[in-house]
Amino acid sequence: MLFSEKRKSITTKAAGQISSGFQNTRLHHRSRKRIKELGEVFTPDAYVVDMLKLINQKNRDLWSNENIILFEPCCGHGNIVAIIYKNRLFGLYKKALQLGYENPVLYAVANALNTLWAIDIDTQNVVHSKVRLLERSLEFIKEKADISNDISVISSEPEFFAHLLCAINWHIKENETLSSLSDDKNAQTNASKTQAGQKWFQNNGHHPIDFENSWANHFQAQQADKLLPFVFKRANRFIENLLSGNGRHDVEFEFADFLIRKSTATSRRTMRTKDLATG
């Protein structure tokens, strides 16, 4: 199973309305208030592409090396993270094809996600980033499998998609940058270097990030202890409901709510077609 493959990794530092396609990648900022409170100004795509080219010049195998872990410390609504993810998908896919790996498409998705971390202090931004990664994953798999429908593609690999939901949740999180990269002793002092960071820390506490503890590694460790993560059971149930046309909101996977609307529409269409066929 792709999501339980263990890869050795070295670290390179290198709710508003949630609906499919809602993110405006040309959005510069949402409000003056948010610029003041969060420093929220989004990087335009063209600058992101140029910045990533500079990093790529120094690390030629940046996109295809699954031993390199990438971290976006203030991800906003995902402008940088979405492009990193896209580049990783294509880099890993190309490599998997060249090396004759089994199922290069799923290999690329699993490894691109397991080596990508992103955090932001703002809940809405984190959800938006998750939606974008889920959408990009679906677009990539659909294109390569030549399938146009999200629900059909999910039904071809339901367990993989349960892992995908868990991996997005595990790697893209609400967290405070300066404290998450600090030890227990220094976390509060470091968070207090910004007003927003201090406030977040007071409400949420210290959540250090362990870049080695990817979703795949966590899942594998649980399996070794003969355990199945509870969140994985929930993800499987979410997918099952989705595929049966009875999609149900689960707060854990709110970033996948747009799929519920798609599955309901698909099952309505199927019922209408059956009605017409039976006269």
Ligand SMILES: C[S@@+](CC[C@H](N)C(=O)[O-])C[C@H]1O[C@@H](n2cnc3c(N)ncnc32)[C@H](O)[C@@H]1O
């Ligand atoms: C300038 S925006 C950049 C967003 C994104 N990186 C981009 O380039 O489009 C800064 C982001 O940092 C987040 N932020 C502010 N203080 C933070 C903190 N202490 N820890 C984590 N994120 C923080 C804000 O919510 C905002 O989304």
